Amino acid sequence: MNVTVKQIKLFVEVARSLSFARAAETMHLSQPAVSLAIQNLEQAIGGKLFARSTRSLELTPEGQAFYPTAARLLNDWNEALEDVNNLFTMQRGKLNMAVMPSFSTNVLPDLVRQYHEQYPQVNLSIQNIVMDDAIESVRKSRNELAISFASENMNGLNFTPLYDVTFIAVYSDHFLSALEGVNLTQDWSPLFDLPMVAMDKDSTVRRWLDETTLQHELQSQIVAEVNQLDSLGQLVSMGLGVGIVPSLCADQMQQMGLHMQKINADILRRPVGVVTHNQSPLSSAGQGMVELLKKSLS
Numbered sequence: 001m002n003v004t005v006k007q008i009k010l011f012v013e014v015a016r017s018l019s020f021a022r023a024a025e026t027m028h029l030s031q032p033a034v035s036l037a038i039q040n041l042e043q044a045i046g047g048k049l050f051a052r053s054t055r056s057l058e059l060t061p062e063g064q065a066f067y068p069t070a071a072r073l074l075n076d077w078n079e080a081l082e083d084v085n086n087l088f089t090m091q092r093g094k095l096n097m098a099v100m101p102s103f104s105t106n107v108l109p110d111l112v113r114q115y116h117e118q119y120p121q122v123n124l125s126i127q128n129i130v131m132d133d134a135i136e137s138v139r140k141s142r143n144e145l146a147i148s149f150a151s152e153n154m155n156g157l158n159f160t161p162l163y164d165v166t167f168i169a170v171y172s173d174h175f176l177s178a179l180e181g182v183n184l185t186q187d188w189s190p191l192f193d194l195p196m197v198a199m200d201k202d203s204t205v206r207r208w209l210d211e212t213t214l215q216h217e218l219q220s221q222i223v224a225e226v227n228q229l230d231s232l233g234q235l236v237s238m239g240l241g242v243g244i245v246p247s248l249c250a251d252q253m254q255q256m257g258l259h260m261q262k263i264n265a266d267i268l269r270r271p272v273g274v275v276t277h278n279q280s281p282l283s284s285a286g287q288g289m290v291e292l293l294k295k296s297l298s
Contacts, residue, residue, distance in 0.1 A: 005077060007041040008070050010034055011049060015067045018057045093119075095285040098127040098134035098146040102229050102249050103272065107297075108147075115292055122285045130227070131204050138275050144286045146275040147293070149204060154275075160290065161273040162297040166247045166265040170258045174239035184261045192218045195241035197232050200225040209244055212268050233258060248272070272297075 013023040014034065024031040042049055049063035059067060099108055104126070112124060127134070127143060134146040139156055150159045169184050169191055182190045192213070198220065199206040206225075213220055223241050226232050229249055236243045237256045244263065245253065253260060274290055276282060282290065 003041060003044050005074075007037050007044075008074055010037045011041055012067070012070050012074055014038060014050070014057075015059055015063065015070075018059075020057065093121070093283065093285040094123045094125060095145075095283070095289060096125045096127075096143045097286075097289065098129055098137045098143040098148075100131040100134055100146075100148045101128055102246055102252075103147050104128045105230065106248050106251050111292060111296060114296065115289060118292070119285065119288055122288070132202075135275050138277055141277060141280065144276070144280075144283065145289065147272065148275055149270050149272055150275075151204065156278055158276045158278045159273050160276070160294075161271040162293055163272060164265075164269050165272050167244055167263045167268040168247050168250060168253075169242060169244055169261045169263055170233065170236050170253045171242040172237050172239045172258060175242055176259060179242075179259075179261070182261075185264045188263050188267060189216075189218060191242055191244070192220055195221050195223040197224045197226065197235045197241040197243045198222045199229070199232065200227050203227065205229075205246065208268065208270065216267070244268075246270075 010023060010027060010029075013026055014020060017023050017026070020031050020034050020038075024034045027034065038050065045066075047062055048060050049066060051058045051060050108126070112126070115122075115124065127137065129137070131148045132151060134143070134148045135151050135154075135157065137143040138146045147162075149165070150161075169179075169188070171179060171194075175194055178194060179190060184191065198209065201207075201210075209220075221241075224235055226235065229245055230252065232243050232245060233249070233253050233256045235241070236253075237258055247262070250260060274293060276286075276290075
């Protein structure tokens, strides 16, 4: 059965007006074109929808039964088109994304504000989870995109770098005298003469630090391990030890009253970027977020 949306529209309009002439005028068609379309529709469905005479036009019983269904179908069709148009124009929609905590705490709030100003009808669902879990959530399609460092395993994923993150040393007044006059951009080895608070061994940041210290033949004196950079900063602020954290945590660490020094970027540097699934095209809402990230951070 080959019935077109155009035929349904014409049937509904003729049924409303009970006039081929008025329906043709409303639909900006000739009367013969409307009459032919109705005839083709009736032929396709197997019977007459209108009872015609020289003076009147009426719906047949079958036409009366079909009319509310056709009107509902047409309304559903129009609503479906409007819904998808709203998604494309971001008049409505939802974006699920995952963000590693260091980025979420220090960079994300202003980006969310900008995104909401541009696309106020798009609902953002943001998961604040550790880097490896954020990446895995995109791989398993639980989130459309993630903002993270690149992982060692990016199979099935795309990584779009935004900017490079260097690392900084953080320490409290307790260790101020020990590091006074020390330029860590030239030589970071004095840090390893001091007790250190570090991320736990499951952390990618910790793995990078261990690999780099091994390359430079240095030995860390780790006195505590944590699984959140915020917790690391709190222990450092108590004077338990010094810490090494990504530079994007600088504002967060400064709010804790910590001193900070840059570490030579040639020693430790990693890109932050957008992780997406290589088999799943981004929605309009996702594309809008990626463009904002590139504009704001690249």
